[in-house]
Amino acid sequence: MSEAQLATPFQLDPRAVVGELPGRKIADLTLSIGPHAIIRSFSVIYAGSRIGAHLEEDDVFLAPGVMIANDRHPICRDCMRGPTIKRAARVGINATLLPEIVVGEAALVGAGAVVTRDVPPRAVVVGNPARVIGTVDQLTHSRSYLERTG
Numbered sequence: 001m002s003e004a005q006l007a008t009p010f011q012l013d014p015r016a017v018v019g020e021l022p023g024r025k026i027a028d029l030t031l032s033i034g035p036h037a038i039i040r041s042f043s044v045i046y047a048g049s050r051i052g053a054h055l056e057e058d059d060v061f062l063a064p065g066v067m068i069a070n071d072r073h074p075i076c077r078d079c080m081r082g083p084t085i086k087r088a089a090r091v092g093i094n095a096t097l098l099p100e101i102v103v104g105e106a107a108l109v110g111a112g113a114v115v116t117r118d119v120p121p122r123a124v125v126v127g128n129p130a131r132v133i134g135t136v137d138q139l140t141h142s143r144s145y146l147e148r149t150g
């Protein structure tokens with residue numbers, strides 16, 4: 001059985017799923033989420049997760065079809081660790097982020113990229129494997145976004 005502890009206050013949008021049972025066996029299925037969480041529609045948060053306060057994407061933009069892998073060697077319980085997406089980063093449509101990588105602050109991952117290594121802050125990366133082709137400061141259309149996110 002799973003038990004969900006969702007600290008108040010929180011915002012739970014329609015059709016979000018909280019406490020989904022994972023397919024694999026996990027000893028402690030208690031789910032705890034700290035206060036001030038914002039959980040958007042269609043998010044799925046699994047039982048057994050422990051999440052601190054202020055759960056929300058941190059000015060991060062994930063385009064449709066972004067895939068996030070959480071184990072480098074599939075179904076490996078010992079190597080389960082997802083990527084980290086830093087503040088104000090943007091990830092283009094259909095990009096794939098491999099486990100453990102860090103997408104640096106305000107970086108931009110191009111459409112369809114497969115990110116296998118850390119992306120430096122403010123870098124623009126494209127391709128498979130993703131490689132740096134420039135910086136977000138060189139993208140004229142990004143100005144308003146970068147100014148808004150500081």
Ligand SMILES: CC(C)(COP(=O)(O)OP(=O)(O)OC[C@H]1O[C@@H](n2cnc3c(N)ncnc32)[C@H](O)[C@@H]1OP(=O)(O)O)[C@@H](O)C(=O)NCCC(=O)NCCS
Nearest residue numbers: 063064091092093108109110111112113124125126127133
């Ligand atoms: C990566 C990106 C930001 C580059 O923007 P830009 O610098 O204005 O791009 P350019 O069109 O000048 O392309 C620069 C070069 O990178 C290549 N390139 C651009 N995007 C690429 C991508 N996603 N994958 C592979 N190569 C790409 C171009 O072919 C070009 O190569 P060339 O110089 O050999 O011709 C942009 O192409 C991109 O992928 N944006 C994400 C779009 C998206 O997913 N939006 C969300 C929709 S909901």
